[in-house]
Amino acid sequence: MTSADTASPLxxxxxxxxxDRLAAAGIHLGLSLTIAALAAIxxxxxxxxxxxxxxxxxxxxxxxxxxVDVVLGPxxxxxxxxxxxSRSHLRLDLAVVGALQLAALVYGLHTVFIVRPxxxxxxxDRFRLVTANDVAVxxxxxAPPAYRELPLTGPLxxxxxxxxxxxxxxxxxxxxLAGKDVGVRPLFWQPYEQARSRALERARPIxxxxxxxxxxxxxxxxxxxxxxxxxxxxxxxxxxxRGDWSAVLDAAGDVRGYLPxxxxx
Numbered sequence: 001m002t003s004a005d006t007a008s009p010l011x012x013x014x015x016x017x018x019x020d021r022l023a024a025a026g027i028h029l030g031l032s033l034t035i036a037a038l039a040a041i042x043x044x045x046x047x048x049x050x051x052x053x054x055x056x057x058x059x060x061x062x063x064x065x066x067x068v069d070v071v072l073g074p075x076x077x078x079x080x081x082x083x084x085x086s087r088s089h090l091r092l093d094l095a096v097v098g099a100l101q102l103a104a105l106v107y108g109l110h111t112v113f114i115v116r117p118x119x120x121x122x123x124x125d126r127f128r129l130v131t132a133n134d135v136a137v138x139x140x141x142x143a144p145p146a147y148r149e150l151p152l153t154g155p156l157x158x159x160x161x162x163x164x165x166x167x168x169x170x171x172x173x174x175x176x177l178a179g180k181d182v183g184v185r186p187l188f189w190q191p192y193e194q195a196r197s198r199a200l201e202r203a204r205p206i207x208x209x210x211x212x213x214x215x216x217x218x219x220x221x222x223x224x225x226x227x228x229x230x231x232x233x234x235x236x237x238x239x240x241x242r243g244d245w246s247a248v249l250d251a252a253g254d255v256r257g258y259l260p261x262x263x264x265x
Contacts, residue, residue, distance in 0.1 A: 065108030143186030159195025203235035227257035238263030
């Protein structure tokens, strides 16, 4: 019988080097959290600013992807770290762990990037949040010069012009039946200023929203105050986004913010 066979459970744990393993995993966890925090700044300040982290679902997606990544690396380090290994062997193991974690992080950020919001577009009687993967990219060269490249720093506020009578109108109808509304087609994008008056005409008084959601009235008023919107003149319009949302417009037709309420009432 060997000494290893007669060792106590505590001694066996010490032989496995759990103290060193936990210390290494703890250091790795700290580094992972730091990198995740830097990634969060990129995502929530640049790609999904303000309310768009919820409107586009960026927060939930980022938390899901980075949580897996932050946990993955330290757990792998805990599994492979062993001071009994040669220095070169240990370095190779940790390099492989780092490469796997980096690949997972890059994949996660790429996923968040390709579904980032690029435009909030007024369409007839609603706003539509358009993400990068929604856009009919083949039409980007036909868009007005300012909109031929998708933004990297948050969505543009735009309007969708009405199709011209004839062939363009027929094409727009068939494309819409195929799932491509004018809002996702850069050919129809225009500055919001050109659609502001139409948006204001179609928007409805905020009093209707308050009457429809009496149990949320206090919260609605608090949010309106935070936006700097005057309850007596504010108007709302439904938003097609992730979840139920309404855009709040002021008396001039400017979008002041968004309420997490279904505006299709």
